Amino acid sequence: MQEQIEKIGEAALADLKEIGESASLQAWKVQYLGRSAALSKILDNMGDLTKEERPIVGRKVNELKNTLQEAFAVRGAALREESIQKSLLSEKVDITLPGRELNRGRLHPATQTLRKIYSIWADMGFQIFRSREVELDEYNFELLNMPEHHPARDMWDTFHTTTPGVILRTHTSPGQIHVMRARAPEPIRVILPGMCYRYEQITSRAEIQFNQVEGLAVGRSITFADLKGTLTSFARRMFDQNVGTRFRAQHFPFTEPSAEMDIECFICGGQGCSVCKYTGWLEILGCGMVHPTVLENGGYDPAEFSGFAFGMGPERITMLLHQIDDIRAFWKNDWRFLEQF
Numbered sequence: 001m002q003e004q005i006e007k008i009g010e011a012a013l014a015d016l017k018e019i020g021e022s023a024s025l026q027a028w029k030v031q032y033l034g035r036s037a038a039l040s041k042i043l044d045n046m047g048d049l050t051k052e053e054r055p056i057v058g059r060k061v062n063e064l065k066n067t068l069q070e071a072f073a074v075r076g077a078a079l080r081e082e083s084i085q086k087s088l089l090s091e092k093v094d095i096t097l098p099g100r101e102l103n104r105g106r107l108h109p110a111t112q113t114l115r116k117i118y119s120i121w122a123d124m125g126f127q128i129f130r131s132r133e134v135e136l137d138e139y140n141f142e143l144l145n146m147p148e149h150h151p152a153r154d155m156w157d158t159f160h161t162t163t164p165g166v167i168l169r170t171h172t173s174p175g176q177i178h179v180m181r182a183r184a185p186e187p188i189r190v191i192l193p194g195m196c197y198r199y200e201q202i203t204s205r206a207e208i209q210f211n212q213v214e215g216l217a218v219g220r221s222i223t224f225a226d227l228k229g230t231l232t233s234f235a236r237r238m239f240d241q242n243v244g245t246r247f248r249a250q251h252f253p254f255t256e257p258s259a260e261m262d263i264e265c266f267i268c269g270g271q272g273c274s275v276c277k278y279t280g281w282l283e284i285l286g287c288g289m290v291h292p293t294v295l296e297n298g299g300y301d302p303a304e305f306s307g308f309a310f311g312m313g314p315e316r317i318t319m320l321l322h323q324i325d326d327i328r329a330f331w332k333n334d335w336r337f338l339e340q341f
Helices: 002-018 022-033 038-044 053-090 109-123 151-155 174-183 224-238 292-297 314-322
Strands: 134-136 166-168 188-197 209-219 245-252 255-264 281-290 306-312
Touching: 002 022, 002 038, 002 053, 022 038, 022 053, 038 053, 109 188, 109 209, 109 224, 109 314, 174 188, 174 209, 174 292, 209 314, 224 245, 224 255, 224 281, 224 306, 245 281, 255 306, 281 292, 281 314, 306 314
Parallel strands: none
Antiparallel strands: 134 166, 188 209, 209 306, 245 255, 255 281, 281 306
16 A cells, blocks of 8 residues: 555656646646545545554545645646746737826716805805715705795605705705894805705706705895896806806795896896707796894894895706706716716
8 A cells, every 4th residue: 555655646746746837736736636536535445444454544545635735836836937938938018008098087977066156156256165965854844934834845755864854955946044043143155065855756957966056145234136146157157157147036935025136048148949948048046135033043133133045956056067968867877977077
């Protein structure tokens, strides 16, 4: 039996010296060290040996296995080194070729519009104020002049949480109360950007989540003329210096009077086209003078202070700027859409 073990070792080492590639090396390992190898079969038949032979044969087999495993590792390292050297000699790198251009990322179209909006309002002296997305019903509705069961709440389809009175904000207007209570009685000029959520049917013009940019100015002797002048200046910086604007009467519970602002269609110049639905005008935001009740809830005396507020949707403005006809495109992550910007 010992002679058989020695012959297996000699044959294995002789075969190992002739191996010149990794595939053959793996085949050698299976042949001599695998479960069906001759050495493994000797161990399986140890029961046929005498009591005196078993420890001697077992020790010989294990010693040979260790020797073959070490030889296998050495030969594997040598083959790898040979492969590297062969590759260095046979393969050449043309260093005169231009490098491959990296596929760089870019800003999402809605983010581009948001940054432009931030820049314009910053130039006009407005600070950015962030407020929370998970909001109390008190801030989202009650303090904005919409008490419980008020019919105006039906204007916003609300996501409620399992905690009573805690909701996902339906608009950025709750931030008005937060910033007023943080700054009162100082004058305020801020914008409040952020994500809003509404439980609505998803269509080409409606999504369950979207960005808004709220604006708020509070001080002494602020009038509707200040509102119109400020928003007209914004529209000219955002779209075109010669763009026409108009204000239409509207109703919002937290402003009085309230209005919606349109700009002259910059596609057709006010002549009428499919983008403006042949009206010559494009709606870009809602606005109004802050309701006295809201001022009071924010910590300002409405007899002494007044203010105006506005809210705009960056996605909607982006759709107008680039003639995008489906708001769902902003959330699909379709490269064909995103790479255009």
